[in-house]
Amino acid sequence: MSWLRRLALIALCLGVALGQARATETKRPNVLFIAIDDLNDWVSCLGGHPQVSTPNIDRLAKRGVLFTNAHCQAPICNPSRVSLLTGVRPSTSGVYDLNQPLRSAPALKGAVTLPANFKAGGYHVLGRGKIYHGKPYADEWHDFEVRPDARNKQFRVKTISRLPKIRVRDFGPIDLPEEQFGDVINAQWAAESLQRDFGKPFFMAVGIRLPHVPLYAPQKYFDRHPVKGVTLPRIRPDDLADLPPAGIEITRYMDKTPLNHEAILKTKSWHEAVAAYLACTEFVDRCVGLMLDSLDKSAHANNTIVVLWSDHGWHLGEKQLWAKRSLWEESTRVPLILAGPGLAKGQCSRSVQLLDLYPTLAELCRLAKPPQTLEGHSLLPLLRQPSASWAHPAITTFHRNDHTVRSERWRYIRYANGDEELYDHSSDADEWHNLAKRLEYRPVIADLKSHLPKVNAPNAPSR
Numbered sequence: 477m478s479w480l481r482r483l484a485l486i487a488l489c490l491g492v493a494l495g496q497a498r499a500t501e502t503k504r505p506n507v508l509f510i511a512i513d514d515l516n517d518w519v520s521c522l523g524g525h526p527q528v529s530t531p532n533i534d535r536l537a538k539r540g541v542l543f544t545n546a547h548c549q550a551p552i553c554n555p556s557r558v559s560l561l562t563g564v565r566p567s568t569s570g571v572y573d574l575n576q577p578l579r580s581a582p583a584l585k586g587a588v589t590l591p592a593n594f595k596a597g598g599y600h601v602l603g604r605g606k607i608y609h610g611k612p613y614a615d616e617w618h619d620f621e622v623r624p625d626a627r628n629k630q631f632r633v634k635t636i637s638r639l640p641k642i643r644v645r646d647f648g649p650i651d652l653p654e655e656q657f658g659d660v661i662n663a664q665w666a667a668e669s670l671q672r673d674f675g676k677p678f679f680m681a682v683g684i685r686l687p688h689v690p691l692y693a694p695q696k697y698f699d700r701h702p703v704k705g706v707t708l709p710r711i712r713p714d715d716l717a718d719l720p721p722a723g724i725e726i727t728r729y730m731d732k733t734p735l736n737h738e739a740i741l742k743t744k745s746w747h748e749a750v751a752a753y754l755a756c757t758e759f760v761d762r763c764v765g766l767m768l769d770s771l772d773k774s775a776h777a778n779n780t781i782v783v784l785w786s787d788h789g790w791h792l793g794e795k796q797l798w799a800k801r802s803l804w805e806e807s808t809r810v811p812l813i814l815a816g817p818g819l820a821k822g823q824c825s826r827s828v829q830l831l832d833l834y835p836t837l838a839e840l841c842r843l844a845k846p847p848q849t850l851e852g853h854s855l856l857p858l859l860r861q862p863s864a865s866w867a868h869p870a871i872t873t874f875h876r877n878d879h880t881v882r883s884e885r886w887r888y889i890r891y892a893n894g895d896e897e898l899y900d901h902s903s904d905a906d907e908w909h910n911l912a913k914r915l916e917y918r919p920v921i922a923d924l925k926s927h928l929p930k931v932n933a934p935n936a937p938s939r
């Protein structure tokens with residue numbers, strides 16, 4: 477080959493490569509945004525429970541980055557979701573509890589939420605199910621419908637479990653075909669919508685309601701977990717002995733509700749409750765599968781980023797606590813997976829936060845900078861290289877000025893009254909041994925403490 481020909485060939489290759497780079501540059505990815513309610517780390521790829529089987533969530537994890545140390549910003553629905561959707565910490569917004577609407581918070585005045593930003597950025601924005609804690613703001617979406625969940629009729633008629641006055645927190649199999657469960661209806665809506673051509677990129681949000689209580693699923697999901705064979709979570713009978721008063725106080729909250737540890741023990745219902753959580757989680761996995769199957773068959777398969785997250789975790793008796801509302805690992809740790817074009821495949825053990833999703837998606841989809849300061853950090857370096865270094869711990873806030881700082885190795889808790897806890901996850905994944913009083917750990921605490929939020933906004937107005 478003559479040098480002239482060779483040069484022409486090189487120039488052509490360069491031209492094609494440049495053209496391709498430009499084409500990728502201009503084509504923004506779609507986003508399938510799957511929000512799960514109250515799902516802790518009991519998914520098989522996170523190893524939270526030995527008996528759970530979640531093949532669909534696992535296959536999503538395999539084709540993207542599975543964050544194994546991801547945490548919510550608040551251990552209850554509303555503040556966690558408001559924080560994720562605005563990119564602002566609860567301690568900055570003052571949205572700490574269930575009844576504080578986003579738009580009533582003075583600190584969030586003029587804030588542009590993630591769906592609103594996608595809409596302003598030219599995306600087709602559509603959704604179903606629970607994205608916000610309450611109804612979504614209609615002006616942020618092109619297409620959003622709220623549908624009643626047939627599952628909720630059951631506890632109004634007759635509860636299933638043996639717990640007295642359990643009502644909405646009930647658990648057990650119900651005789652309702654899965655096609656009538658709100659989660660399947662919404663997942664099927666998403667599966668159908670994924671076959672559409674919107675003529676522009678889309679942001680599709682699907683909020684799955686289980687495994688939020690009532691823990692109802694069809695019988696066949698319960699058949700996989702015969703009550704007698706269910707493995708209970710590991711606990712230590714004396715685990716509460718080294719908690720400071722503020723920590724003890726947290727474990728007492730659920731005592732005022734029908735779902736509490738004493739009632740579970742008294743009615744011998746622990747195995748049933750664990751079986752119900754496993755069954756409901758596997759039902760959720762089925763819904764995720766419906767969406768992934770459709771995406772894989774669609775024209776969007778190679779240009780869609782799938783984001784899967786849960787708003788917080790769930791206790792099933794650890795520290796004698798049920799549900800959420802704590803600053804321990806069971807409440808703060810959540811499944812978080814991002815998979816899609818250009819993203820790495822692998823597991824990432826860096827401590828990341830749901831708060832990081834807004835800046836991450838804004839960067840991946842080239843959204844405009846919103847007026848509010850985004851307090852998270854784009855995960856892009858970790859989505860390119862899951863073992864990249866990462867200097868940011870995850871911070872969870874429960875009510876005003878109760879915080880926990882989770883680094884890759886440590887969990888430090890500092891309550892509003894000054895009480896402290898410290899756990900070393902390199903040797904104590906169950907957070908059984910509170911090291912906060914041991915002098916040798918003062919330097920560790922000093923370092924973690926330096927990450928505590930400097931602002932503790934007063935409570936935003938309630939509904």
Ligand SMILES: [Ca+2]
Pocket residue numbers: 513514552553688787788
């Ligand atoms: Ca929730």
Ligand SMILES: [Ca+2]
Pocket residue numbers: 714715716717718719907908909910
């Ligand atoms: Ca303990």
